[in-house]
Amino acid sequence: MTGNRTEKVCVLGDFAVGKTSTVARFVHNEFSDKYLTTVGVKIDIKEVDLGAHGSIKLIMWDIAGTDALDGLQQAYLRGASAYLLIADGTRKETISNALNLHRDVQAIYGKLPFVALVNKSDLDSEWEVGEDETMRSREAGIEWLPCSAKSGENVENAIRSLAATLIGQ
Amino acid sequence: MRPESERLSAIERRLDSPERRSDEIAAVLPQALRRSHERGEFAPAIQKPLAKIMQVAIREEPEHFADALFPVIGPAIRKAVSEAFKTLAQQLNDAIEHSLTPRGLSWRFRAWRSGVPYSHYVMQQTRSFAVEQAFLIHASSGLLIAHAQSATQSGRDKDAISAMFSALQSFVQESFTHDNKGDLETAELGGLTVWAIHGPSSILACVIGGLPPRSLRGELRGILEGIEGAHGELLRGFPGERDVEAVVGPTLRQALDLRGGESVAPAKSATGTMKPIAIIAGLLLLGLLWLIGSTILDHMRERRLAEAFADVPGLIVSTLQSDDGKIVVHGFRDPLSAEPVQLIESAGADLSRVQLKLMPILSLDPEIVLLRTRSILRPPTGVSIELVDNIVQISGQADAAWIEQAQQTARSIPGLEQAIFDLRVNYADPPEAAAGSNDALDQLVAELDGTTVRFTEGTRFLAGDESRIDGLASRLSTFINAANAEGYEYRLRVDGYSDSQGPADLNARLRQQRASALASRLSNAISRGGDMLPSIAVAGSTDADARQAVLRVQLVRPAPQ
Missing domain, CATH: 3.30.1330.60 (OmpA-like domain)
Incomplete structure (x- = not known):
């Protein structure tokens, strides 16, 4: 505790959508990835400086990939202030699975701030997410933001936006 | 005048009607109580009357309170008894384990020296431990509320550790329990132990080096209860705007003062009596050395005398023993055999310390x-x-x-x-x-x-x-x-x-x-x-x-x- 705010942020998404690699470039890794496979969660730290608005420390709970929340993942989500929802643009089914996760979280923990990212925007030729998925998501209240773990596109912005939302609360 | 008199009559009716006054007070009472509570006046004001009411109620209708407490009191007693037995079992194990080892014998001596019963000393010594770090973790989010550590400790980001501990707690709870109840209370690795004490809003997780006694749990629980009792509102509102660590930090740091072992034992009284005990022990040691030395010297004199009396023609020594500082020689001697006094002198023995009891005989020894x-x-x-x-x-x-x-x-x-x-x-x-x-x-x-x-x-x-x-x-x-x-x-x-x-x-x-x-x-x-x-x-x-x-x-x- 340094006097800055600290908030718990969970990272959710289907299998192999690139959750860990998306946040890995922008966080301070404290624990090995092996925790993700053994315990089902990995903790990373991200300090976001928002200038005049102060700074915030995000405790990022990178939860192992899933298309539905089981008991353990629900337990990991307990007490979270916000979450990052991540899908894979080259596998459109990950969009619908992310929508399911989003609904589950809201059903259990109420409306929490979140940011939705569609990863692998660098793979244009394999992109599968079309108008249908975008529309369905919009109906569910989700605006997907394309991003690339490879290039870093939009990842930092998304996390900063989430941090700003938390500080504004 | 008429309207005024009508208003006065209305006020009078209101004041005269208990029902109306009750309705009016009931309307403002919740808000009044809330304001009084916010100003910190309500709880102190209600404390004594409430306690009195409870005393009267319990005295007059104890069965109602017994029924109400029944679901709570059973588990509470079981938990207390279980903790007490665990503590007793560990103390017995420690006492048995150390009863005959060299360390145990050393403790036995020190206990004797300091005038402390051996069993107490064993317990004191087996409390060789130190609380190295204390984490106060928000129970639901796993966020770190406050942290304290000894000067020698350094390590990873404590926020990450706090979160990971919370994750592990969830993992164990979800993976190994049927009803997702129960708490992760202990984790051990090598010489390190992590003990977690669970409160309604927070978890006190302590990293302990050495062998903590079960009784330490009670002390840690006391610290957590102190924090929860004094700052419960603050913890329930966490994370909030206030710097909670500054508020709960001093209490949390008390956990670091809980340590035991060689550095704190024996008690002050032992050090106070150390000097005279050392002198007495020194005198006893000198006495013992003198006794051993004189015994060895006596033995050497006896041996030299026995050697001097051996193979002397016409002289037969039957026994030779020390008695009250003298060497008494029993035996038989022909008057013509060598003069005993010369033999004693040749052996370097003190004549005054040798007593001869020799019967005269006629020896057939050729010489x-x-x-x-x-x-x-x-x-x-x-x-x-x-x-x-x-x-x-x-x-x-x-x-x-x-x-x-x-x-x-x-x-x-x-x-x-x-x-x-x-x-x-x-x-x-x-x-x-x-x-x-x-x-x-x-x-x-x-x-x-x-x-x-x-x-x-x-x-x-x-x-x-x-x-x-x-x-x-x-x-x-x-x-x-x-x-x-x-x-x-x-x-x-x-x-x-x-x-x-x-x-x-x-x-x-x-x-x-x-x-x-x-x-x-x-x-x-x-x-x-x-x-x-x-x-x-x-x-x-x-x-x-x-x-x-x-x-x-x-x-x-x-x-x-």
Whole structure:
């Protein structure tokens, strides 16, 4: 505790959508990835400086990939202030699975701030997410933001936006 | 005036109507209570009346409270009893484990020194632990509320550790319990233990080095209850705007003061009594060293004295022991043996510390027999009495009277059964009468003196020589009768000889035996003839190397005219 705010942020998404690699470039890794496979969660730290608005420390709970929340993942989500929802643009089914996760979280923990990212925007030729998925998501209240773990596109912005939302609360 | 009077009447009716006043108060009461609570006035104001009400209610209707508490009190008692038994079991284990080890013996000594019961000391010592880090973790989010650590500790991001601990708690709870109840209370790795105490809003997780006693849980629980009790509202609102760590930090740091082991024990009273105890212990140690030293010295003196008294002819020591600072010697001593005082002095022992209890004896030790023989016979100049092969040998020249006296006396000396006589008559004063003596006697002396009788072996005579003995005895008898008739004195002696073969002591004895054999044979033969043979001296002689005995006959002095 340094006097800055600290908030718990969970990272959710289907299998192999690139959750860990998306946040890995922008966080301070404290624990090995092996925790993700053994315990089902990995903790990373991200300090976001928002200038005049102060700074915030995000405790990022990178939860192992899933298309539905089981008991353990629900337990990991307990007490979270916000979450990052991540899908894979080259596998459109990950969009619908992310929508399911989003609904589950809201059903259990109420409306929490979140940011939705569609990863692998660098793979244009394999992109599968079309108008249908975008529309369905919009109906569910989700605006997907394309991003690339490879290039870093939009990842930092998304996390900063989430941090700003938390500080504004 | 009318409207005013109507308003006054209305107010009056309101005040007179309890129902209306109740309704009005009920409408504002919740808000009033809330405001009073926010100002911090409500709880103190209601505390005493509420306590009184509860006392009265419990006294008058205890069954209602028993029913209400029943679901709570059972688990609470079970938990308390379980904790107490766990603590007791660990203390017993520690006491048993350390009862006979070197460390346990050392603790036993220290407990004795500090006047603390051993069991208490074991408990004190087995509390060798230190709380190195304390995390106060928000129960639902896993966020770190506050953290305290000892100066020597450093490590990973405590926020991440807090979150990971919370994740592990969830993992264990979800994975290994049926109803997702129960809490992760202990994690152990090597010498480190992590204990978690769970409160309604927060978890106190402590990293502990060493072996914490179960009772530490109670102390940690007390700290957590203190934090939750004083700052429950703040914790429930976490994360909030206020810096919670600054508020709860001082209480949390108390956990770091919980430590036990060598550094804190024994108690102050032990250090206070340390100095006199050290002096007493030092004196006791000196006394012990003196006792050991004097015991060793006594033992060495006894041994030296025993060595000095060992193998001394005529002295037999039966027991030798220390008694009241003195060495008492029990035994037997011939008066002719070495003087004990000299032996004690030669052993370097203090005479005043030796007490002799020696019974007098007559020793048959050859050396003592030798001394005894010298003492009794008082040999003149020219005669030596020595030990030859442990047999007393009397040899040299002496006058005939002394020789005869010595031969007679020797028979009564204890231990001198087998003396060897090798004596020559001293002719320094030769008998003058020999020249004008009786020719017949001289002839007989010349005939008899030097007569040799030979032996085959041992004391068996050579057959031819044996047949001559009777004749020799007859001639000797003639001589004795003639000498007696003429009034001459004479000396008779038989010298025994041996060859040099075989052991020297055996030969010495053999020479004596041969001389005796011939003397005895002559004496017997003369006795058979009706005459009495005066004593014949016998002696062993080494003048010749032969198996023989030689008769010596001398006329000593002329008979008075």
